[in-house]
Amino acid sequence: MSSHSPSQRYLSTRGGSYDLSFETVVLKGLAPDGGLFIPEEIPSLPSDWKSKWSSYSFQDLAFEIFSLYISPEEIPARDLKEIVRKSYSTFRDENITPLVTLDEKKNLHLLELFHGPTFAFKDVALQFLGNLFEYFLVRRNEGRKGVKQREHLTVIGATSGDTGSAAIYGLRGKKDVSVFIMHPKGKVSPVQEAQMTTVLDANVHNLAVEGTFDDCQDIVKALFADPEINKTHKLAAVNSINWARILAQITYYFHAYFSLVRQTGDSNPAIRFVVPTGNFGDILAGYFATRMGLPADKLVIATNENDILHRFWKTGHYEKQPVHGREAEGGFEDDGVKAHEAGVKETLAPAMDILVSSNFERLLWFLAYQTSSSEETNHRRMQAGEQVKNWLAELKSSGGFGVKADILEAAKTNFLSERVSDKQTIDAIKEMYQTPLAESSSVVKTRQATAGTHISGHYILDPHTAIGIAASLRSISSKPEVQHISLATAHPAKFSNAVELALKDEDGFAFDAVLPEEFRGLDKLERRVVGCGKEWEEVREIVIKEVEIELGLSD
Numbered sequence: 001m002s003s004h005s006p007s008q009r010y011l012s013t014r015g016g017s018y019d020l021s022f023e024t025v026v027l028k029g030l031a032p033d034g035g036l037f038i039p040e041e042i043p044s045l046p047s048d049w050k051s052k053w054s055s056y057s058f059q060d061l062a063f064e065i066f067s068l069y070i071s072p073e074e075i076p077a078r079d080l081k082e083i084v085r086k087s088y089s090t091f092r093d094e095n096i097t098p099l100v101t102l103d104e105k106k107n108l109h110l111l112e113l114f115h116g117p118t119f120a121f122k123d124v125a126l127q128f129l130g131n132l133f134e135y136f137l138v139r140r141n142e143g144r145k146g147v148k149q150r151e152h153l154t155v156i157g158a159t160s161g162d163t164g165s166a167a168i169y170g171l172r173g174k175k176d177v178s179v180f181i182m183h184p185k186g187k188v189s190p191v192q193e194a195q196m197t198t199v200l201d202a203n204v205h206n207l208a209v210e211g212t213f214d215d216c217q218d219i220v221k222a223l224f225a226d227p228e229i230n231k232t233h234k235l236a237a238v239n240s241i242n243w244a245r246i247l248a249q250i251t252y253y254f255h256a257y258f259s260l261v262r263q264t265g266d267s268n269p270a271i272r273f274v275v276p277t278g279n280f281g282d283i284l285a286g287y288f289a290t291r292m293g294l295p296a297d298k299l300v301i302a303t304n305e306n307d308i309l310h311r312f313w314k315t316g317h318y319e320k321q322p323v324h325g326r327e328a329e330g331g332f333e334d335d336g337v338k339a340h341e342a343g344v345k346e347t348l349a350p351a352m353d354i355l356v357s358s359n360f361e362r363l364l365w366f367l368a369y370q371t372s373s374s375e376e377t378n379h380r381r382m383q384a385g386e387q388v389k390n391w392l393a394e395l396k397s398s399g400g401f402g403v404k405a406d407i408l409e410a411a412k413t414n415f416l417s418e419r420v421s422d423k424q425t426i427d428a429i430k431e432m433y434q435t436p437l438a439e440s441s442s443v444v445k446t447r448q449a450t451a452g453t454h455i456s457g458h459y460i461l462d463p464h465t466a467i468g469i470a471a472s473l474r475s476i477s478s479k480p481e482v483q484h485i486s487l488a489t490a491h492p493a494k495f496s497n498a499v500e501l502a503l504k505d506e507d508g509f510a511f512d513a514v515l516p517e518e519f520r521g522l523d524k525l526e527r528r529v530v531g532c533g534k535e536w537e538e539v540r541e542i543v544i545k546e547v548e549i550e551l552g553l554s555d
């Protein structure tokens with residue numbers, strides 16, 4: 001008899017699949033009905049979590065949290081511990097995601113998430129996901145010899161720069177896995193492009209798509225929905241549509257909480273987590289953490305000028321293009337930013353240049369479930385799935401949909417939103433640089449001035465992190481007593497353009513001082529990348545051909 005709990009079984013947000021195992025949802029990525037996988041229930045924390053977990057390392061916390069979502073029948077505790085250990089052994093900071101106090105008087109802290117191999121928060125999840133794929137494949141292929149007998153995964157991913165490199169570093173050279181990463185040609189930063197395309201392992205394939213990140217994301221979804229390639233290739237996802245990505249990111253919300261308690265000596269702090277948001281994956285992990293029982297005053301969504309989420313929280317309408325007049329109706333504040341252009345806008349924070357946020361669908365399911373009138377769990381689940389399916393169909397057919405007032409109210413219970421323009425991003429980078437860290441700061445005391453994130457105590461933000469800081473400062477002005485933990489999602493050296501633009505005239509600033517050793521000379525290395533259009537059928541042909549060549553199956 002199996003002993004899994006409902007939080008260890010999974011369903012699709014569009015109602016089509018139920019009672020799936022963790023292994024199934026990790027290897028499938030996307031449900032056959034186009035929905036995203038979520039646990040049937042969000043688990044509650046053990047009653048003694050605060051005392052028991054308070055001195056745990058990042059790895060110990062990860063193990064405890066993952067165990068609530070993965071049955072030991074699927075991954076025995078010993079194996080899960082080893083996967084966790086291996087995944088975080090590649091990080092440069094022993095705390096994995098250290099918490100840094102930027103301004104004690106303002107209660108402003110930065111959760112540095114960029115100490116993994118590719119210097120972005122994606123490493124926290126993608127190192128784990130790479131090792132999970134390997135673990136499942138080794139188990140499935142035990143005793144199987146020969147390419148045709150062995151189970152082989154074809155990983156397909158879309159990136160606006162960071163997921164791609166983190167996925168490539170998590171999967172390069174792994175047996176029985178080919179990885180195809182599409183990026184919008186010319187729209188990722190030079191370092192991001194070099195990080196991806198200079199990896200020459202035979203199982204890594206980069207595709208530069210003539211289009212936007214949303215086009216790349218649409219190609220991923222079209223391939224997952226295509227019966228032809230699904231018959232011949234076992235497709236897998238590395239984007240945050242893959243549940244394991246969200247799961248892995250839950251850990252650092254808990255880790256940050258305990259770090260803050262230790263650093264402030266306050267055992268019951270009121271906290272706002274502020275998250276630079278694009279595809280809604282990172283902040284969704286925060287939502288799971290709070291629903292599990294982590295105390296948080298609010299989760300603050302910080303968008304760039306691609307602000308579909310911010311407009312939703314202001315108006316209750318989720319629309320690719322803003323509808324004229326609706327912003328005023330919903331109380332949308334004028335921050336002096338120009339009217340929206342058609343489609344996605346290229347900003348100084350390119351990794352967040354996203355029109356439609358994949359993971360918002362997961363939140364919608366929980367909001368629909370929460371506000372359902374039915375008393376019966378399975379009926380509520382079915383109703384929520386049906387509602388999400390209808391909303392997403394409307395988004396596809398007419399470019400947007402609106403929700404009822406109770407849904408918007410429920411969304412506001414946990415979240416606030418802020419929109420940050422390019423100018424405000426630059427101002428935030430400048431402001432933080434001009435406010436030196438305290439001499440006693442652990443960053444100043446322990447980190448070398450080179451390849452770090454500060455020059456003599458002057459902290460340098462990457463533009464995505466700066467969006468979070470700009471939003472934090474606004475939130476602090478209305479709630480100064482609350483501790484603000486702003487998520488630092490990338491190292492500044494990845495985005496020289498915005499950082500140089502903001503700091504070129506500042507005393508003592510030299511970009512070279514924050515350039516990590518790993519990035520030096522990257523631009524001179526050999527590259528491998530294939531150009532292609534934005535038709536998914538063209539990508540399908542490339543994938544089929546390249547896998548054949550890689551596995552030596554072509555004549």
Ligand SMILES: Cc1ncc(COP(=O)(O)O)c(C=O)c1O
Pocket residue numbers: 120121161162163240276277278279280281282283351352464465489490
């Ligand atoms: C540096 C950086 N910051 C923020 C984000 C937004 O995160 P999410 O897409 O999970 O909302 C991304 C991309 O995902 C990113 O690469």
Ligand SMILES: N[C@@H](CCOP(=O)(O)O)C(=O)O
Pocket residue numbers: 158159160161162163164238239240241278279281351352358
């Ligand atoms: N910002 C991302 C876009 C892809 O988002 P994901 O979290 O769903 O993988 C990137 O850097 O690629």
